[in-house]
Amino acid sequence: MAEPATALVWFKRDLRLRDHAPLVEAARFERALALVLIEPAWLDSPECHPRHVAYLLACLAPLREALAARGLPLLVRVGEAVPVLEALRRMHGLSHLLSHEETGPGWSYTRDKAVAAWCRTQGVAWLEWPQTGVVRRLRSRSGWAAQWARRMQAPPLPRSAGWAGVPDLLPEPLPTLGDLGLSGPGPTLPPAGEAAAWAGLGSFLQGRAAGYRRALSSPLSAETGCSRLSEHLAFGTVSMRCVFQATERARQATPDAALARDLTSFGARLRWHCHFMQKLEDEPAVEWRNFSRAHDGLRPGDAGCEAPWRQELFEAWCEGRTGYPMVDACMRQLRATGWLNFRMRAMLVSFAAYHLWLHWRAPGLFLARQFLDFEPGIHWSQMQMQSGTTGINTLRIYSPAKQAAEHDPEGRYRRRWLPEWGTPAYPAPVVEEATVLAHAKTVLYGLRQQAPARAEAQAIQARHGSRRSGLPPSGRRRGRAPVPSPSQMTFW
Numbered sequence: 001m002a003e004p005a006t007a008l009v010w011f012k013r014d015l016r017l018r019d020h021a022p023l024v025e026a027a028r029f030e031r032a033l034a035l036v037l038i039e040p041a042w043l044d045s046p047e048c049h050p051r052h053v054a055y056l057l058a059c060l061a062p063l064r065e066a067l068a069a070r071g072l073p074l075l076v077r078v079g080e081a082v083p084v085l086e087a088l089r090r091m092h093g094l095s096h097l098l099s100h101e102e103t104g105p106g107w108s109y110t111r112d113k114a115v116a117a118w119c120r121t122q123g124v125a126w127l128e129w130p131q132t133g134v135v136r137r138l139r140s141r142s143g144w145a146a147q148w149a150r151r152m153q154a155p156p157l158p159r160s161a162g163w164a165g166v167p168d169l170l171p172e173p174l175p176t177l178g179d180l181g182l183s184g185p186g187p188t189l190p191p192a193g194e195a196a197a198w199a200g201l202g203s204f205l206q207g208r209a210a211g212y213r214r215a216l217s218s219p220l221s222a223e224t225g226c227s228r229l230s231e232h233l234a235f236g237t238v239s240m241r242c243v244f245q246a247t248e249r250a251r252q253a254t255p256d257a258a259l260a261r262d263l264t265s266f267g268a269r270l271r272w273h274c275h276f277m278q279k280l281e282d283e284p285a286v287e288w289r290n291f292s293r294a295h296d297g298l299r300p301g302d303a304g305c306e307a308p309w310r311q312e313l314f315e316a317w318c319e320g321r322t323g324y325p326m327v328d329a330c331m332r333q334l335r336a337t338g339w340l341n342f343r344m345r346a347m348l349v350s351f352a353a354y355h356l357w358l359h360w361r362a363p364g365l366f367l368a369r370q371f372l373d374f375e376p377g378i379h380w381s382q383m384q385m386q387s388g389t390t391g392i393n394t395l396r397i398y399s400p401a402k403q404a405a406e407h408d409p410e411g412r413y414r415r416r417w418l419p420e421w422g423t424p425a426y427p428a429p430v431v432e433e434a435t436v437l438a439h440a441k442t443v444l445y446g447l448r449q450q451a452p453a454r455a456e457a458q459a460i461q462a463r464h465g466s467r468r469s470g471l472p473p474s475g476r477r478r479g480r481a482p483v484p485s486p487s488q489m490t491f492w
Contacts (some may be wrong), residue, residue, distance in 0.1 A: 004030035006092050006166065006301060008401060010099040011036045013132055014236035016058045016194040017066055019156040023096035026072070027160045028086035033092065033169065034067060034074045041107045044406070047376070050177055051185035051338050054238045055372060058192035059235055060174055066194070068193040070162040073169040080182065081111050083116045089122060092166055097124050100131040100236075101283045106288070132240045133274030134281050141278075145205075148274055152244040187336055189372070190231060197238035200228055205263075206248040207278035212262035218407035219330065224340030227266065230294070230339075230373035231478060233273070244270050277377030279464050286381045288296055288361060291460055292391030294453035298443060301359030313356045316430050317348075318366050320418070323429035326404040328349050329417040336370035336417075343407070346386050353387035354397045354440040355431055360387040388444050391457040392465060395444055397437060 007029040009022045015036075017023060026032040038056070042048055064074040077084045085295040088094055097119060102108055119126040130136070133148035177184060191199070204227045215225025232238050244267060251263035280286060290296055297304030318324050320331035340348075345367075352363040364383040368374045381390075388395045389439050408414055411421075420426045 004093075005095045006033070007032040007096040007098055008088060008094050008392065009034040009098055010031070011063075011074075011419050012099060012102050012236075013104075014100045014239075015056075015063050016197070016237050017063075017070075017159045018194065019239040019242050021131070021157060022099075022100060022127075022217075023072075023160055023163075024157050025098050025127065027163050029096065031092075031162045031166050032072055033166045035084075035088070036074065036076045037084060038076065038078045038175065039080055039111065040078075040179065041080065041111060043182070045105065045107050046104060046365045047374060049185070049369040050182040051372055052374065053180060053182055054177055054185035055189050055231065055235065056193055057174055057176070058189060059237055062193040062195060064171065064174075068171065070160060071165045072163040073123065073165050073171070075169070076174055078173070078175060081115050085115065085118060086122070089124065090108055094124055097126040099126070099128055101128045101134070101136060103277050103377050104117075105131075105136050106284065109284055110329065112481075116174060122465055129469070131236065131375075132277060132285040133271065134277050136281070138278065140283060141463065144275075144278065145271070145466075148271055152241050152270075154241065156239065156242050173315075190228070192231075192235075192237070194237045196233035197229065198234065200237060201243060205246060209250070209262050209266065210256075210259050210365075214267050216341060219333065219341050219344050219345045219413050220408065222343075226341060230375075234373045234375045240270060240274065273375075273378060273465055276381040277375065279381045280377035282463065286384060287376065291384050292389055292453065292456055294391065294447060294450070295389040298447070299353070299357055299359040301362050302368070305359070310356065310358070313430055314352075314362060315359060317352055317356060317358075317363065318404065321427050322355075323427045324353070324355075324400040324420055325414045325421050325426075326400040326408065327422075329408075329414045332417040334367075334370045338370060340371075343403070346382075346396065347400065349383060349386035350396060350398040351400065355436050357431065357436060357440060359383060360389065390460065390464075391448070391453060392461045395441075397440070399433075421460055427491065 007026045009026050009032065011034060014020060018467050023034075026034075026466055036056075043053065060074075060076060064076075067074045075088075083452045085097070097115075102112070116126060118124070123429075130151065133151055135147055138144065188422070190196075208224055210225070210428065211221075212225060212227075215221035229243060232242060233243070234424055247267045247270070250258050251267065254260050254263070282445065283291075296302060299305055300309045317327075317331070317347070319330040320335070322328055326344075327348065330348055334340040334345075334348070346427070348367070349360070349363065352358045353360060360383040364380060367383075368376075368379055371379070385393050386396060404411075404414065414421050418426070448457075
């Protein structure tokens, strides 16, 4: 008698039951089981922080319970993908591997190639589905917005009623940070898991979204005025499509014109979220090299730059002791909580790039470890955009003093995160602003006027620039709420 067809659902960054194509497909098989891998390549990567691992573990307990209630056992294994998959194939006779596509950093791309080769060798069919608006093997950005809209408007997949799970698989204790050789993540993490994601989405759409366009810029109001869904989207405890459609329903249902504009703005950011991820999908090398090669070698830390790396400036920035209070307060909040609103994130990168004249790679790795919602495609695109190395975006040089005056006029935020501010213990500025910014502007604006840089910028725009055709209503201009362009906003 032939062995029953057995499917393995490989959870990666899609830790949910609802709107999950691999789980729907698994219900068609005679036997099924599910897997979460905690890979040494991830733990050892320079982007990983114990808070990321702790949040993953917090997501797994409710996920495993919900799957078990419907008959699907969830295995959690620590190890590299191919050896773990081979052991499960030998034990359970896997015929199919089911997963979502992933747009990740270099280590995950290398792993996926190894898994694909293993599947071919062992005769295992690997089926993958998209879960965001990112399009694999995209030939042209023309029409991408319409493809994104079609995906977001398609009906979400319902939770499966149940699976024919592999029998006799008993639940095992989830690993702890200590088991993985990691120290604690620090302060309390935000709520994790699918139920927490939907609760957060509900509280935003049912109340907190009012005033969103104003609230998102100030670190004081953004703490509650932003959606706070970024870590849920990064870990996949809710799908982009479900968030988009819930936002559209709320926008269409509200009689409040101001709230409708706020929801329009939020919906546009969901598209930009995928727009930036698409850049990494199309050109994985932007994780470690400049979009515009005309900018190579300009700053210390970039290959070919003869100027020495200023470790003391980098450490002052990382530790929140630059002598610029708004910068330091933002860095202190980020390190303590793992979250910071978009404008203040952009200011931190701008300060490292223009005031300190540091190449974006080392600051980007540090920030990746701090951001609980680290999303590689958005992160590296934004690091380059805010550092001025894309060649196509407006140079955005943030004044810390201006940001403080506009978004913390009474100093409440700075006093909260920077208790030594205004005392002799607070350091003097590490650089003189007028001098360093004059140098940065001279170099970068001068470079952009050169013919080779201008020609390269045209090619970058053709490959990675945004297109507006085919947008759904929330992505079009409506009334007095214009859709921001990539040069006008950031999307962390």
